[in-house]
Amino acid sequence: MNEPIVTLQNVTKRIGGKTIIDKLSFQVPQGEVFGFLGPNGAGKTTTIRMMVGLMSLSEGDILIGGHSIHTDFEKAIKQVGAIVENPEMYKFLSGWNNLVHYARMVPGITHHRIAEVVKLMGLENRIHDKVKTYSLGMRQRLGVAQAVLHKPRLLILDEPTNGLDPAGIRELRDYLRQLSRDEGVSVIVSSHLLSEMELMCDRVAIIQNGRLVDVRTTKELVQEGGRGTVVFEVSDTKLAHQVLAQKDGAYPAELQQEGIVLQLDREEIADVTALLVHAGVKIFGIHPVTTSLEDKFLEMTGSDQIA
Numbered sequence: 176m177n178e179p180i181v182t183l184q185n186v187t188k189r190i191g192g193k194t195i196i197d198k199l200s201f202q203v204p205q206g207e208v209f210g211f212l213g214p215n216g217a218g219k220t221t222t223i224r225m226m227v228g229l230m231s232l233s234e235g236d237i238l239i240g241g242h243s244i245h246t247d248f249e250k251a252i253k254q255v256g257a258i259v260e261n262p263e264m265y266k267f268l269s270g271w272n273n274l275v276h277y278a279r280m281v282p283g284i285t286h287h288r289i290a291e292v293v294k295l296m297g298l299e300n301r302i303h304d305k306v307k308t309y310s311l312g313m314r315q316r317l318g319v320a321q322a323v324l325h326k327p328r329l330l331i332l333d334e335p336t337n338g339l340d341p342a343g344i345r346e347l348r349d350y351l352r353q354l355s356r357d358e359g360v361s362v363i364v365s366s367h368l369l370s371e372m373e374l375m376c377d378r379v380a381i382i383q384n385g386r387l388v389d390v391r392t393t394k395e396l397v398q399e400g401g402r403g404t405v406v407f408e409v410s411d412t413k414l415a416h417q418v419l420a421q422k423d424g425a426y427p428a429e430l431q432q433e434g435i436v437l438q439l440d441r442e443e444i445a446d447v448t449a450l451l452v453h454a455g456v457k458i459f460g461i462h463p464v465t466t467s468l469e470d471k472f473l474e475m476t477g478s479d480q481i482a
């Protein structure tokens with residue numbers, strides 16, 4: 176693992192005698208897109224507010240680029256760009272003028288740098304239009320552009336995909352990946368949307384009730400996801416059913432209107448496909464019904480609060 180950009184050490188937050196965050200410890204390696212995943216009320220926003228200095232810690236420490244948020248606050252926070260609540264933009268100004276206005280408050284930001292981030296976030300064609308004419312996705316990207324103007328090493332976005340449609344989510348993901356590649360910035364995004372995290376992140380920390388459940392690469396989570404429901408759309412469902420029935424109950428299949436339905440892990444999907452093709456059954460489609468990350472999440476947290 177690279178040197179971590181963020182280290183949480185036993186981070187605890189109590190409000191009014193209630194423990195909201197309970198001894199949370201994990202590290203975010205540099206250069207990763209890291210997901211902070213948990214059901215509503217798990218404590219994602221509270222943790223992020225502590226990471227960006229908007230809220231004090233009751234106990235523990237957060238190191239950013241090796242600097243303690245307690246003893247070296249200025250140096251720690253200088254390395255962070257963030258969108259915690261909706262980014263405040265002047266809707267009647269252009270995107271460009273919003274960035275120029277913001278840049279006046281931060282020493283050392285040139286017009287050249289503004290143009291650079293505008294290009295990085297794919298806003299160059301519309302940057303001189305008023306923000307009120309922007310789509311939600313464009314406003315989010317303008318917010319990200321603003322947050323990275325000062326070249327932070329770490330970008331933190333709280334629920335950045337809220338309200339975006341799937342196309343907007345994919346677009347944001349691609350721009351964040353590009354930003355991570357081109358500027359070497361590490362990105363932390365929080366979400367309760369598992370399918371998004373799977374697409375967007377290299378690694379995820381899963382939290383529930385203010386406690387860490389697990390930290391895994393999304394690849395590991397998907398591979399370990401266990402069995403999921405898979406629908407095979409085939410030319411002859413009866414023949415397919417017979418072929419699988421001959422395998423001594425190894426592949427119990429249900430016949431449904433849309434095809435045959437089985438509970439399989441990844442390896443078994445390949446085996447069943449080979450069996451059917453070998454028996455002369457045409458396969459028109461193989462559709463996993465739930466993503467394995469979602470199954471894994473339910474298994475880990477026992478929560479039904481997923482999107």
Ligand SMILES: Nc1ncnc2c1ncn2[C@@H]1O[C@H](COP(=O)(O)OP(=O)(O)OP(=O)(O)O)[C@@H](O)[C@H]1O
Pocket residue numbers: 190191195213214215216217218219220221222367
């Ligand atoms: N200022 C506060 N006073 C009392 N309780 C609070 C305060 N802020 C947060 N909480 C509680 O702490 C818990 C965690 O809240 P938090 O907003 O961090 O969760 P979250 O994971 O970001 O959830 P969501 O996805 O709904 O935003 C919740 O039970 C919330 O009610």
